[in-house]
Amino acid sequence: MSTAPADEIWITGIGLISSLGEGLDAHWQVMAEGADRAAPIDTTRFAPFPVYPMAPLELDKQIPRRADQRQMETWQRLGTYAAGLALDDSGLKGDLDRLSRMDMIVAAGGGERDLEVDGQILAGLAQGANETFLNERLINDLRPTLFLAQLSNLLAGNIAIVHKVTGSSRTFMGEESAGISAVEIAARRIRAGQGEVFLVGGAYNAERKDMLLSLALGHMLWQGGDVPVWARAASGNGGVVTGSVGAFLVIESRAHAEARGKRPHARLASVLSGRSRRKPGEARAVAERQLAELAPLLGSEPLAVVSGASGLAAPTLEERAFHEGLIADGRVAAVRAPQSWIGNSLETTFPAQVGLAALAVSRQGFYLPKGDAAIERPFDGAPRQVLTTSWGFWRGEGMALVEAVD
Amino acid sequence: MGVTRDHLGRPVVAITGMGVVSSLGQGIDDNWAALTAGRSGIHRITRFPTEHLRTTIAGTVDFIFPEEVRSPVLSERLAHLAADEAVAQAGIGSPGDFPGMLFMAVPPVELEWPARRDLFAAASSAEGDAYDRMIVRALQENDVDAYEFALYGCVADRIADSFGTRGSPVSLSTACASGASAIQLGVEAIRRGDTDAALVIGTDGSIHIEGLIRFQLLSALSTNNEDPTAASRPFSKNRDGFVMAEGAGALVLEDYDAARARGAKILGIMRGIAEKQDDFHRTRSTPDGSPVIAAIRQTLDDAGAGLDEVNYINAHGTSTPENDKMEALSLAAVFGEHIAGIPISSNKSMIGHTLTAAGAIEAVFSVKTILEGLIPPTINHDVPDPSIPLDVVPNVARAAPVSLVLSNSFGFGGQNACLLIGAEPA
Numbered sequence: 001m002s003t004a005p006a007d008e009i010w011i012t013g014i015g016l017i018s019s020l021g022e023g024l025d026a027h028w029q030v031m032a033e034g035a036d037r038a039a040p041i042d043t044t045r046f047a048p049f050p051v052y053p054m055a056p057l058e059l060d061k062q063i064p065r066r067a068d069q070r071q072m073e074t075w076q077r078l079g080t081y082a083a084g085l086a087l088d089d090s091g092l093k094g095d096l097d098r099l100s101r102m103d104m105i106v107a108a109g110g111g112e113r114d115l116e117v118d119g120q121i122l123a124g125l126a127q128g129a130n131e132t133f134l135n136e137r138l139i140n141d142l143r144p145t146l147f148l149a150q151l152s153n154l155l156a157g158n159i160a161i162v163h164k165v166t167g168s169s170r171t172f173m174g175e176e177s178a179g180i181s182a183v184e185i186a187a188r189r190i191r192a193g194q195g196e197v198f199l200v201g202g203a204y205n206a207e208r209k210d211m212l213l214s215l216a217l218g219h220m221l222w223q224g225g226d227v228p229v230w231a232r233a234a235s236g237n238g239g240v241v242t243g244s245v246g247a248f249l250v251i252e253s254r255a256h257a258e259a260r261g262k263r264p265h266a267r268l269a270s271v272l273s274g275r276s277r278r279k280p281g282e283a284r285a286v287a288e289r290q291l292a293e294l295a296p297l298l299g300s301e302p303l304a305v306v307s308g309a310s311g312l313a314a315p316t317l318e319e320r321a322f323h324e325g326l327i328a329d330g331r332v333a334a335v336r337a338p339q340s341w342i343g344n345s346l347e348t349t350f351p352a353q354v355g356l357a358a359l360a361v362s363r364q365g366f367y368l369p370k371g372d373a374a375i376e377r378p379f380d381g382a383p384r385q386v387l388t389t390s391w392g393f394w395r396g397e398g399m400a401l402v403e404a405v406d
Numbered sequence: 407m408g409v410t411r412d413h414l415g416r417p418v419v420a421i422t423g424m425g426v427v428s429s430l431g432q433g434i435d436d437n438w439a440a441l442t443a444g445r446s447g448i449h450r451i452t453r454f455p456t457e458h459l460r461t462t463i464a465g466t467v468d469f470i471f472p473e474e475v476r477s478p479v480l481s482e483r484l485a486h487l488a489a490d491e492a493v494a495q496a497g498i499g500s501p502g503d504f505p506g507m508l509f510m511a512v513p514p515v516e517l518e519w520p521a522r523r524d525l526f527a528a529a530s531s532a533e534g535d536a537y538d539r540m541i542v543r544a545l546q547e548n549d550v551d552a553y554e555f556a557l558y559g560c561v562a563d564r565i566a567d568s569f570g571t572r573g574s575p576v577s578l579s580t581a582c583a584s585g586a587s588a589i590q591l592g593v594e595a596i597r598r599g600d601t602d603a604a605l606v607i608g609t610d611g612s613i614h615i616e617g618l619i620r621f622q623l624l625s626a627l628s629t630n631n632e633d634p635t636a637a638s639r640p641f642s643k644n645r646d647g648f649v650m651a652e653g654a655g656a657l658v659l660e661d662y663d664a665a666r667a668r669g670a671k672i673l674g675i676m677r678g679i680a681e682k683q684d685d686f687h688r689t690r691s692t693p694d695g696s697p698v699i700a701a702i703r704q705t706l707d708d709a710g711a712g713l714d715e716v717n718y719i720n721a722h723g724t725s726t727p728e729n730d731k732m733e734a735l736s737l738a739a740v741f742g743e744h745i746a747g748i749p750i751s752s753n754k755s756m757i758g759h760t761l762t763a764a765g766a767i768e769a770v771f772s773v774k775t776i777l778e779g780l781i782p783p784t785i786n787h788d789v790p791d792p793s794i795p796l797d798v799v800p801n802v803a804r805a806a807p808v809s810l811v812l813s814n815s816f817g818f819g820g821q822n823a824c825l826l827i828g829a830e831p832a
């Protein structure tokens with residue numbers, strides 16, 4: 001997918017919440033200017049795993065009705081909140097006519113379980129309860145509304161109810177790949193005239209033991225302190241630190257934005273999804289092909305890179321070697337890894353990175369190095385083009401190019 | 407991308423292969439024979455104990471794989487069978503090398519009770535809560551399958567590996583509209599020229615105890631347990647809820663000219679697609695039906711089809727009081743006086759509600775309806791609902807030429823997706 005001037009895609013709204021804070025200013029101030037983060041990493045509540053918790057939010061600001069808040073679990077509240085920020089930022093909040101034609105692609109996993117109920121049932125089962133005990137307890141103890149708060153597509157449903165986004169609505173699943181495909185397909189649809197304006201993104205609540213249990217089964221998680229991804233990857237098998245993040249983007253055709261007098265943060269020049277089976281070298285080969293596809297779009301300045309390196313040793317070291325090769329060739333100037341700041345947010349990871357890439361372009365600066373200076377090299381000045389990469393902790397390799405609009 | 411274009415100048419999307427598994431059987435032939443004989447696949451649940459449950463019936467697919475497996479494993483197996491049949495019929499690519507993209511509707515996943523129970527039982531730690539103990543145990547194990555099948559992308563990833571589809575597979579969920587959404591994504595990709603072919607699948611093997619109880623707690627399920635085959639009664643006055651069921655439907659979609667060029671038999675044409683998100687409530691539709699009405703109208707517009715061209719409607723028809731009333735109201739609003747002359751039937755009267763798979767399975771049956779000129783009935787229609795004055799093809803299949811089918815799929819969360827499927831030639 002490549003850009004012709006006539007069918008440019010603009011990023012006109014970004015809604016971002018994480019442990020760093022709420023909104024674009026908060027993220028810029030922490031990641032580019034060295035301000036304090038809103039919420040420190042939590043190394044005790046979910047020990048042995050550290051987690052980047054969500055910054056405190058006033059939910060009423062984006063989800064005015066308490067009844068709506070009560071109908072959601074945390075991940076849906078985070079997503080609905082971030083979607084509201086993106087709509088505010090794009091100037092489309094409350095524009096019911098345009099919202100009724102706005103298409104939505106949400107990248108989502110599933111909702112939280114009721115851990116207390118699960119614990120009581122497991123204790124009962126362990127004490128030799130008969131096999132109908134499970135039925136009886138589930139019927140009596142599960143809240144009817146919990147199911148709706150768990151369903152993957154109910155984040156989209158809640159965004160429709162709260163913010164009135166009522167074009168088409170799809171929910172993609174599948175960890176980081178879901179977020180990559182969501183942004184890619186939205187961009188492809190705009191370019192092909194299958195929609196003019198999209199709300200794309202997701203939300204992940206990391207502060208939940210049910211998901212940590214699933215990830216622990218795969219030995220994916222880092223145990224220890226607040227360590228940048230490069231250092232984690234250099235220690236044994238490394239590991240992922242998950243973080244609570246909500247990230248939504250408003251992307252639209254240039255014509256649609258100009259018709260309503262809206263200037264963009266940045267242009268979304270290209271988005272590419274990919275997949276390998278992750279034998280050594282395969283993910284890098286995907287990335288090499290993606291970069292070759294982007295080559296006609298690249299300017300002469302070395303790129304700033306927002307990397308989705310997770311801290312898991314194998315993919316992180318392979319991706320690092322890819323970037324170091326590009327640095328040696330003078331094609332990349334510097335690499336930053338947001339997961340060293342906000343953690344991995346699974347489906348939300350890629351939309352958040354595209355948002356951070358667009359933010360850097362629009363603020364005409366780049367983020368502070370964090371950790372290993374050999375890869376997180378200094379970057380002065382204003383990046384014209386930011387490349388963002390996402391290699392999922394399990395599968396999926398994505399790449400996007402975001403560039404300045406004059 | 408070929409030269410044949412639709413009324414909006416877009417590439418035409420052909421259907422060249424289909425496969426299906428349901429509680430009625432494996433494969434199109436067995437399913438079609440049962441479906442047109444008015445046979446139900448609904449039966450008593452034997453997979454797990456049903457004590458204390460208000461609903462003890464379902465359309466589980468138990469006849470293929472005797473051993474108990476976790477839900478995503480069954481979902482993958484059902485998808486694999488349906489896709490095998492579809493790809494073989496299309497005669498496209500070679501085994502393990504499908505020359506196109508994969509769009510797949512899959513049920514949400516999580517660790518299930520047997521896995522949790524085993525982890526908890528094996529935990530040596532007594533510190534912290536149940537999850538702390540299970541986590542300690544999980545870190546001592548190395549069960550790759552348990553881990554991977556708890557990932558949301560796993561089922562589609564394995565299907566992509568098996569069939570050798572191109573690019574990154576898309577796993578999606580739009581609740582009970584998921585199967586239709588998968589088809590829509592495939593149609594859009596071919597219309598864009600992103601791919602000449604797409605394998606689109608909807609699969610659901612997720613009937614387990616907690617899943618059933620969740621729907622029971624929402625009062626969504628039929629409790630007509632006495633005669634399981636008579637429980638699903640779409641559009642009847644005495645309908646009282648849907649019957650959960652399993653299955654998979656798969657279709658091979660292709661650029662029309664690419665399919666013709668390789669000599670493929672074209673089974674049908676994906677003429678129009680559309681969807682419209684409702685913003686009224688998490689489980690209920692806007693009372694005036696406006697989002698459903700908009701979805702149907704946009705689908706007709708997308709196809710460039712007039713009201714009088716539609717000669718069969720494959721209803722969502724879940725057998726819940728709410729859905730069937732809303733669907734009937736919306737169809738009457740869109741089609742006006744034409745509605746009296748359009749037969750409408752619900753496959754769910756026989757196969758139950760296959761949830762994530764429903765839109766794909768019912769699209770397969772819609773194409774089959776066109777090819778055979780035989781409309782499957784709505785069975786269990788003994789007490790008509792006077793507020794639903796539709797021709798629901800009661801109880802007995804009907805021979806009739808069918809050239810354009812509207813297939814409806816609606817889901818919790820305000821999802822409304824429609825397909826218009828036409829006969830070849832395009």
